[in-house]
Structure formats: C-alpha cells, structure tokens
Amino acid sequence: MEHKIKVELGDITKCETDVIVNAANTSLMGGGGVDGAIHRAGGKAILDECMHIRNKQGGCKTGEAVITNAGDLPADYVIHAVGPVWQDGSKNEDKLLYSAYHNSLKLASKNNLKSIAFPNISTGIYGFPKERAAEIAIHAVQDYLVEDEFIQNVTFVCFDEENYRIYSKLLP
Numbered sequence: 001m002e003h004k005i006k007v008e009l010g011d012i013t014k015c016e017t018d019v020i021v022n023a024a025n026t027s028l029m030g031g032g033g034v035d036g037a038i039h040r041a042g043g044k045a046i047l048d049e050c051m052h053i054r055n056k057q058g059g060c061k062t063g064e065a066v067i068t069n070a071g072d073l074p075a076d077y078v079i080h081a082v083g084p085v086w087q088d089g090s091k092n093e094d095k096l097l098y099s100a101y102h103n104s105l106k107l108a109s110k111n112n113l114k115s116i117a118f119p120n121i122s123t124g125i126y127g128f129p130k131e132r133a134a135e136i137a138i139h140a141v142q143d144y145l146v147e148d149e150f151i152q153n154v155t156f157v158c159f160d161e162e163n164y165r166i167y168s169k170l171l172p
C-alpha cells in the first residue's frame with residue numbers, strides 16, 4: 001500500500017487533492033498555524049459552514065473530524081480534524097492523534113473523496129513531538145489503506161524542514 005503515500009514540502013492551501021485536512025481546534029472557529037492559513041486563503045464560506053456545524057453539534061471533539069466546503073481553495077473540500085494538545089504523553093495523546101488521522105480518512109471515503117492531503121497535525125502550536133507524531137500518522141494511514149481500498153492517494157504536506165526530513169526518512 002506504500003505506493004499510495006507521498007511526502008511533500010510546501011503549503012497545503014495550494015494542494016489540488018480532492019480534500020485537504022486542517023489541524024483545527026474543538027471550537028472550529030479558526031486560529032493560527034495551518035488553520036489560519038486555510039481560512040485566510042479559503043475565505044468566509046469555510047468559516048460559515050464551520051459555524052453551522054458548531055451551532056448544530058457544538059464544535060468537534062479531539063480526535064474527531066468534520067467536513068466543509070473549501071471556499072476559494074483549489075481542493076474540493078476541507079476536513080477539519082482536531083489533534084490533541086501534547087501534555088506529557090500520558091494523557092491519551094497518541095491514541096487521539098491516531099484517531100484524528102483515522103477519522104479524517106473515514107470521512108473522506110464516506111464522501112467519495114479519493115485523494116487527501118494532511119498537514120502534520122498537532123506538531124505546531126499543540127507541541128506534539130514531531131518524530132513520534134510522524135510515526136503515528138504513518139501507521140494510521142497505512143492501517144487505514146489496508147482496511148479501505150477506496151482512497152487512492154495520501155500526501156503528507158510538511159511545512160517545516162524538520163517534519164519533511166522526518167517523513168522522508170520514515171517513508172523512503
């Protein structure tokens with residue numbers, strides 16, 4: 001299944017995959033990092049749909065994901081996944097990060113979206129150790145691709161050189 005997985009260095013808002021994933025927070029109201037970049041580049045239509053979801057179900061729990069339109073972005077949809085805030089590794093962080101990737105893939109498949117791009121969820125403002133996060137992200141994707149053959153392409157879009165080096169080493 002490895003052939004379906006790619007690593008790139010760059011800005012996920014430029015990705016032309018069917019869906020890009022956002023590293024959101026439970027409020028779904030936007031923020032800094034990649035979340036800020038996606039809302040800035042995608043425009044108001046994304047936030048409007050996030051607010052609608054928030055009014056209906058009260059945001060998004062850590063480890064879960066919701067889907068919206070992609071506004072002005074080249075992707076067709078945005079999946080907003082909420083990764084855990086790193087504390088000390090004993091607060092279920094690994095499992096919650098795995099779930100954020102797993103639930104994003106499940107949601108993409110359910111919406112007939114075959115290509116998906118992920119940022120390195122939780123490794124910025126949320127402080128998750130990068131190498132540990134990369135191992136979890138790759139396992140979650142590999143496990144998922146074994147159980148569901150619908151997804152054709154998964155791209156890890158690394159914004160910082162350190163993550164790019166880590167992913168390139170783990171996924172030669």
Ligand code: AR6
Pocket residue numbers: 010011012013023024025030031032033034035036037083119120121122123124125126127128157158159160163
């Ligand atoms: N494209 C791809 N990756 C990016 C981009 C981009 N344009 N910009 C940053 N990154 P972060 P988190 C990388 O902090 O740690 C927000 O305020 C960045 O280098 O965006 O999950 C949310 O609202 C890092 O590797 O997300 C939440 O409150 C990765 O994206 C909180 O931050 C994730 O960093 C979520 O924190």
